Amino acid sequence: MDLLYIFLAFVVAEINSEFGRDEDDEVVSYRGYQIWRLNFQQCVIPDEVVDKINEMRDVLGKNDEFIDFLLSPSDTKEWNQYLYSYNITYEITTYDVEEKIEQERFIMSDIRRKDDRDPDIIGRLNFTSFPRLHDLEEYYARLKRQNPWAVKIITAGLTNRNTSITCIILSDRRINAPAILIDGGMHGREWTSVFSVLYFLESIAWNFTSQPEFIRNKMWFIIPILNPDGYEYSMTKDRLWSKNRRRFSGRCDGVDINRNFDVSWCDFKASIFICSNVYCGPLEFSERESSTIRDLFKYQIFSAYVTVHSYGSRVMYPYPSQELSTHQRVTDGMAAVMRGVVGQYFRATAERSGKEYGAGTSVDWMYFVNSVAHSYVIETRGGDYFVQGDEMEVSGLEVAAALRFMAQAMG
Numbered sequence: 001m002d003l004l005y006i007f008l009a010f011v012v013a014e015i016n017s018e019f020g021r022d023e024d025d026e027v028v029s030y031r032g033y034q035i036w037r038l039n040f041q042q043c044v045i046p047d048e049v050v051d052k053i054n055e056m057r058d059v060l061g062k063n064d065e066f067i068d069f070l071l072s073p074s075d076t077k078e079w080n081q082y083l084y085s086y087n088i089t090y091e092i093t094t095y096d097v098e099e100k101i102e103q104e105r106f107i108m109s110d111i112r113r114k115d116d117r118d119p120d121i122i123g124r125l126n127f128t129s130f131p132r133l134h135d136l137e138e139y140y141a142r143l144k145r146q147n148p149w150a151v152k153i154i155t156a157g158l159t160n161r162n163t164s165i166t167c168i169i170l171s172d173r174r175i176n177a178p179a180i181l182i183d184g185g186m187h188g189r190e191w192t193s194v195f196s197v198l199y200f201l202e203s204i205a206w207n208f209t210s211q212p213e214f215i216r217n218k219m220w221f222i223i224p225i226l227n228p229d230g231y232e233y234s235m236t237k238d239r240l241w242s243k244n245r246r247r248f249s250g251r252c253d254g255v256d257i258n259r260n261f262d263v264s265w266c267d268f269k270a271s272i273f274i275c276s277n278v279y280c281g282p283l284e285f286s287e288r289e290s291s292t293i294r295d296l297f298k299y300q301i302f303s304a305y306v307t308v309h310s311y312g313s314r315v316m317y318p319y320p321s322q323e324l325s326t327h328q329r330v331t332d333g334m335a336a337v338m339r340g341v342v343g344q345y346f347r348a349t350a351e352r353s354g355k356e357y358g359a360g361t362s363v364d365w366m367y368f369v370n371s372v373a374h375s376y377v378i379e380t381r382g383g384d385y386f387v388q389g390d391e392m393e394v395s396g397l398e399v400a401a402a403l404r405f406m407a408q409a410m411g
């Protein structure tokens with residue numbers, strides 16, 4: 001195993017030196033960029049318009065209710081005319097994306113300054129700010145030291161930048177405990193998903209042995225950041241970076257991990273163009289991040305899988321589900337307990353919207369290829385990716401409530 005990693009590290013170093021390093025990239029500015037929202041309930045939006053948006057624009061959020069997409073300052077006039085020709089009204093949810101990024105930076109640096117003075121946070125994760133990868137390494141080590149019986153930390157895989165994809169395994173070591181796999185941070189810019197998975201981890205890891213039976217009788221595999229390179233890049237260079245950081249020789253980089261699984265690979269909803277944010281990659285499982293998930297199945301059978309994304313306030317199950325009543329019952333329950341936290345409206349729905357289904361997505365690969373009985377997507381709260389005050393902790397509470405509900409429903 002170690003020898004294999006050394007060999008891979010060598011290959012990776014070769015690739016990176018050929019096409020440049022992330023550290024040398026310019027910081028991307030979104031000055032004057034806007035986010036537009038089309039609401040499916042307010043007017044009829046033909047499929048060809050949705051297709052064009054999917055093909056041409058960076059879609060930030062989409063479900064059965066709305067589609068949000070990004071427009072550069074030079075594109076707004078043309079898109080206004082285009083939508084006008086279909087009689088489609090739109091809402092501008094953000095007039096200047098860079099201003100939002102600046103506000104977010106200010107909020108986070110202000111929080112960090114205060115936290116530096118606060119002795120209470122030592123030893124625990126700081127749930128008022130987003131951790132960097134190096135913060136998390138220390139955190140995981142503390143978790144393990146505190147609770148060596150229940151906590152195991154493994155490197156589930158390495159990215160093609162040689163970054164560890166860390167998996168925390170929690171169990172009380174009973175035989176034949178059903179295993180549950182949770183991942184967050186599959187898309188770099190979705191910081192709330194990372195935060196929410198960490199929040200759940202924190203809520204059960206420190207006192208695992210005194211958790212209720214429905215938590216203790218499972219074996220939990222938790223990957224808070226499946227795409228660590230994309231996450232770091234979104235923190236340092238490009239706030240809206242979503243894909244992994246695989247370098248290609250042209251002007252665009254990265255593969256969408258959630259289009260790279262071997263199920264209806266590169267079908268609808270994915271793109272064969274490298275510059276697209278939903279680029280499916282050169283082959284099924286061409287990416288280290290998706291193949292890390294695949295390889296876990298060589299050692300472990302999973303009874304449940306939940307992938308946490310941002311944003312849209314949804315719990316979704318695979319389409320078409322062969323166990324529709326079970327999936328609806330469990331996801332309805334998950335959405336209900338999420339609503340119960342502070343009243344935010346969460347809805348359970350099939351993953352499909354309109355004519356599309358999830359090409360190359362992890363949730364479909366788990367259910368249709370691996371027969372994982374419970375395979376769900378959680379889309380966290382909020383109307384965009386940006387951090388606003390105490391919303392992060394509320395999101396953590398909501399996701400933790402949903403995961404606890406699912407574990408309880410499994411028995």
Ligand SMILES: [Zn+2]
Pocket residue numbers: 186187190308309310
């Ligand atoms: Zn996502």
